[in-house]
Amino acid sequence: MRVVRTRAELREALRAAPRPVGLVPTMGWLHDGHRELIRRARSDNATTVVTIFINPRQFNEAADYTKYPRNEERDLAICAEEGVDLVFAPGVEEIYPPGFDTAVSVGAVAQPLEGAARPGHFDGVATVVAILFNLVGAERAYFGQKDAQQVMVIRQMARDLAIGTEVLACPTVREADGLARSSRNVHLTPVQRRAAAVLRRALLAARSAWEAGERSGDTLRAAMRAELDREPLAAIEYVSIADGSTLAELHNVRGPALASLAVRFGTTRLIDNEPLD
């Protein structure tokens, strides 16, 4: 496994790399969710590239950026263990050199949910992923369904900017109690960690109501809220039943939909979702 830090080293390392190339962009603090993306990339491609870059532009809260967990040594050991061929771990100035002055801003699909709750977040995501797609030139890139809206934003960006990297979504990897793996889980106290299992229960409440034939958006959202309200440590930021392709909130669920939520436990903000299709 080779680790490179600069654009020039990356270009040079990729020149000889067997095609196709699969890319897994991450912000480090790798967990089983990232491992799944890496395994999928390895099974589909001749070369697997992982990027580790905590992108300051996608953090709308300065404190969230500074306290984001970091352990490069451990991340590199996980990449080596998973058989990654190339790791690109640049510094901030390598991605945003002095004078950098462009932002990629995706339209409608980036506006609701995380876009509304975290102003500027998706501009930061779309900008860094466009740069990484251009630098790596991979045939395929792998993202987690856990960040369902992010996948949609990145697909829109790649299509609109004529970037030929195919965007693939992989299923959410969960802990035994259903909590989605996330780098931010490390910030939860033991009590908050136990309480956080309510996210999955809330989504499953919506799912079972939907499976039983419930199609009212209000009723499905209320089912999620009712479950979350049973957990006093859970501070709801939003619950949503949205159209599966536009993410517009639904009065009536007619086609594929996405149940999603954002909930705070103390200062730690967690998101999760469940497709209804």
Ligand code: AMP
């Ligand atoms: P992050 O390092 O948190 O920016 O995540 C890097 C990639 O891993 C993103 O595409 C995430 O959606 C994906 N990811 C994060 N958590 C999970 C999970 N629990 N299951 C599957 N993919 C995940």
